[in-house]
Amino acid sequence: MSYGPQPGYPQPQYGPPPGYPGYGPPQRHGPPSTAMAYVCAVLFLICGVLALITAIVGWDGTSDNVDLMVALVGAAFSDDVTGNIDFAISVTMTVACSTLTFALILFARLDFVRWLLAFVGGVVTVYYVYAIIRLLSEGGGEFIAMVLVSFLLWAAATVLVLLPATGRAMRGYQRGLAQYPPQPMGYRY
Known part of the structure; x- marks a missing residue:
């Protein structure tokens, strides 16, 4: 006994419609969004x-705001390198000015700037992990708020700039898709 289609109901169609070139790469519908590039910037x-704010507040090393002083990039190494906070202020100013410059250039969606920011962000994020561990191990838990805020901001920015969606938002993304011919619109899986 065979069961066929019921009378009055159309037979289901499976696979691509006649004349469709077949199963190919996933279809893109329109250009990729550029929003991720701007969010990262x-x-x-x-x-x-x-x-920059932490560096300006701690400019002379005599600030009363200890939370901002320990949030300076390189503050955990200052005693080992120079014996004063000048090293951390210099590193923080360098990181701040470089990051601001690269972030402004990222608005032009240049892919190499994305990788520069990923490198700078990665180094600063790893530093803040070290600073949090050192601060907690030395009993400075009451001064950790700005270090945690800085760590979270740098880590989030670094992760976002490394996402594939951010790579697709850059100007040079189209060159990798030239090998796939455009697929006809109208039939989607």
């Missing part, structure tokens, strides 16, 4: 401004 601008 804004997030790195925030990181750069925060680093």
Whole structure:
């Protein structure tokens, strides 16, 4: 006994319709969004401004705000390198100005700047992990708030700039898709 299609109901069609070239790469519907590039640029601008503020507040090393002083990039190494906070202020100013410059250039969606920011963000994020561990091990838990905020901002910006969606938002993304011919619109899986 065979069961066929019921009378009055169309027979289901499986696979691509006649004349369709077959199963190919996933279809793209329109150009990729550029939003991720701009989100990353804004997030790195925030990181750069925060680093600049911490450097300006601790400019002479005599600030009363200990939370901002321990959030300086390189403050955990200052005693080992120079014996004073000048090293951390210099490193923080360098990181802040470089990040602000690269973040402004990232608005032009240049892919190499994305990788520069990923490198700078990765180094600063790893430093803040070290600073958090050192601060907690030395009993400075009450001064950790700005270090945690800085770590979270830098880590979020670094992760976002490394996402594939950010890579697709860059200007040079189209060159990799030239090998696939455009697929006809109208039939989607």
